[in-house]
Amino acid sequence: MRYRRRRLINLAAQALAVVCTVAVLIPLLLIFGYLLTKGVTSLNLDFFTQLPKPVGETGGGMANAIVGTMVLIGLASALGIPVGVLTGVYLAEFGYGRFGWAVRFCADVLNGVPSIVIGIFAYTLIVLPTKTFSAYAGGFALAVIMLPIIARTTEEMLRLVPTSLREASLALGIPSWRTTVSVVLRTARGGIVTGIMLAVARVAGETAPLLFTAFGNQFWHQGLSGPISSLPVQIFTYAISPFDDWHRQAWAGALVLLSLILLTSLSVRFFTRGRFGAVR
Amino acid sequence: MANKLEVANLNAWFGSHQALHDVSLSIPDSAVTAVIGPSGCGKSTFIRCLNRMHEVVPGARVTGSVRLDAEDIYASGVDPVQVRAKIGMVFQRPNPFPTMSIFDNVTAGLRLNGGRRSRRELAAIVEHSLRQAALWDEVKDSLDASGISISGGQQQRLCIARALAVEPEVILMDEPCSALDPIATTKIETLIHELRERYTIVIVTHSMQQAARVSNFTAFLYLGSLIEFGPTEKLFTTP
Numbered sequence A: 001m002r003y004r005r006r007r008l009i010n011l012a013a014q015a016l017a018v019v020c021t022v023a024v025l026i027p028l029l030l031i032f033g034y035l036l037t038k039g040v041t042s043l044n045l046d047f048f049t050q051l052p053k054p055v056g057e058t059g060g061g062m063a064n065a066i067v068g069t070m071v072l073i074g075l076a077s078a079l080g081i082p083v084g085v086l087t088g089v090y091l092a093e094f095g096y097g098r099f100g101w102a103v104r105f106c107a108d109v110l111n112g113v114p115s116i117v118i119g120i121f122a123y124t125l126i127v128l129p130t131k132t133f134s135a136y137a138g139g140f141a142l143a144v145i146m147l148p149i150i151a152r153t154t155e156e157m158l159r160l161v162p163t164s165l166r167e168a169s170l171a172l173g174i175p176s177w178r179t180t181v182s183v184v185l186r187t188a189r190g191g192i193v194t195g196i197m198l199a200v201a202r203v204a205g206e207t208a209p210l211l212f213t214a215f216g217n218q219f220w221h222q223g224l225s226g227p228i229s230s231l232p233v234q235i236f237t238y239a240i241s242p243f244d245d246w247h248r249q250a251w252a253g254a255l256v257l258l259s260l261i262l263l264t265s266l267s268v269r270f271f272t273r274g275r276f277g278a279v280r
Numbered sequence B: 001m002a003n004k005l006e007v008a009n010l011n012a013w014f015g016s017h018q019a020l021h022d023v024s025l026s027i028p029d030s031a032v033t034a035v036i037g038p039s040g041c042g043k044s045t046f047i048r049c050l051n052r053m054h055e056v057v058p059g060a061r062v063t064g065s066v067r068l069d070a071e072d073i074y075a076s077g078v079d080p081v082q083v084r085a086k087i088g089m090v091f092q093r094p095n096p097f098p099t100m101s102i103f104d105n106v107t108a109g110l111r112l113n114g115g116r117r118s119r120r121e122l123a124a125i126v127e128h129s130l131r132q133a134a135l136w137d138e139v140k141d142s143l144d145a146s147g148i149s150i151s152g153g154q155q156q157r158l159c160i161a162r163a164l165a166v167e168p169e170v171i172l173m174d175e176p177c178s179a180l181d182p183i184a185t186t187k188i189e190t191l192i193h194e195l196r197e198r199y200t201i202v203i204v205t206h207s208m209q210q211a212a213r214v215s216n217f218t219a220f221l222y223l224g225s226l227i228e229f230g231p232t233e234k235l236f237t238t239p
Helices: A002-042 A045-049 A063-093 A098-112 A115-130 A135-160 A163-171 A176-187 A189-204 A231-239 A244-272 B043-049 B080-086 B102-111 B119-132 B152-165 B182-195 B208-214 B232-237
Strands: B003-014 B017-028 B032-036 B060-068 B087-090 B170-174 B200-204 B217-222 B225-231
Touching: A002 A244, A045 A063, A045 A244, A063 A098, A063 A135, A063 A176, A063 A189, A063 A231, A063 A244, A098 A135, A115 A135, A135 A189, A163 A176, A163 B087, A163 B152, A176 A189, A189 A244, A231 A244, B003 B043, B003 B200, B017 B043, B017 B200, B017 B217, B032 B043, B032 B208, B043 B170, B043 B200, B080 B087, B087 B152, B102 B119, B102 B152, B119 B152, B152 B170, B152 B182, B182 B200, B182 B208, B208 B232, B217 B232, B225 B232
Parallel strands: B017 B225, B032 B200, B032 B217, B087 B170, B170 B200
Antiparallel strands: B003 B017, B003 B060, B217 B225
16 A cells, blocks of 8 residues: 555656656757747858848858857857866865855856846956957957856866865875876866856857947958957847848857857767766 | 884874874884774774875874884975875775776876886786786776776775885775675785785774784774784784
8 A cells, every 4th residue: 555655656756857857858949949940941051151241132141150159159268268167176176265265156146147247347348448349358258257157067076076086096196286187177077078068058149248349240350359240149130130131040040059059069078078987 | 023104192183173192103014004993983094194194184183203214204394295105095995086997097196196107117017016906817808997897896906906006115004895795805805915025004994803814913092092002913812
């Protein structure tokens, strides 16, 4: 009797878990499906190779925005990943005292700051003094958004590495910096990469902080110290325009952006997977 | 018989809790010394003080001196990293590096200390260490497999091989068999018998039988103080 009840509860709990999982997956599939149906018709070779055409002319593409987004993500990663990972290492390995607490708190607050505010911050810090919108400013704004995400996930992942591994390494007479780099970071690599990919995916779709930092343009960018176009901003401008043709291109742009993120995510996973797997 | 380690007035704290009270004893060269006592009596703390691993825990503190061949490892200016290379340690639970192969596990101490060695030298060291740890025949065909793909007993012997590869003078073992089954335990004990000719071994155990089986000398700790120390036969027959 009791046993039957237990089994029923177990079954119910399992069913609930499955239902919730499906509920989580449905929006993702719906978004992707919707983008596919809306966007795929406007996708063609021109879209990837051509610059935007002036209003009224059909055709043209978003090549400059695709390249621009990649440049911006590259800039943001070059700044955000090393600083973020090192901050995480500091927090996990040495951040016991008040200062560690303060850094952790600041990172959490920074994580909650609306991205448009970070855009304004980058605007005041870089755009105003240099008197020009630039890829640097955009990359900087995105890096600031990446920082807390990467720092906190790195810290969490490093904390998951058992103390016994650290001790094993130290007891072999391996210096502590080497222990951190070759044993602790290496063991936590999978998790850290996940954190980085989350951060990259997050900033790849950011529009607000780019509006007045990278600004965007309709041409190939002229060096990193000038304005640069990006997919999110381009999608935004096209979507709020009154032209049907631009709307179609915006859908295609959204599809490309999503695929781009998916693709980077997959390839990074593929190339950084350890020989034996690690903490995920 | 010469003494390898000379412990004098050793006190150890965790924060404000004193775990060891004024422990003094001499650990003889090329012999097995067992440290026994009830749970929480400071056995592990004691052994961790011998290669400066105690201070790794935040808030931990040590006073007193430990001399390795007349040289105080707690003297100022002594690098704990150097000490740990001479005094190796095997822990309670097998802890091979999960992201490294068996080969890389054994050579980890050498590679990560900055020394450069050719692949052939490393291969020779790996074979030698694994043979010493009585593991070579079981893993020689799978040196590229993960360090955690083997059984618990094998992992523990891998950890011993990893410690041996650095060529320490002393090996500390902190309850090396407590997470293992009886058969694996027997293997480790046989191994200790073989190793004691070349190394000075200090082993912590909660099993009196194990202490009687493997050790030449036994120290009995209780509530952080050394109660008795002497040759094992004597301590167990005329306490």
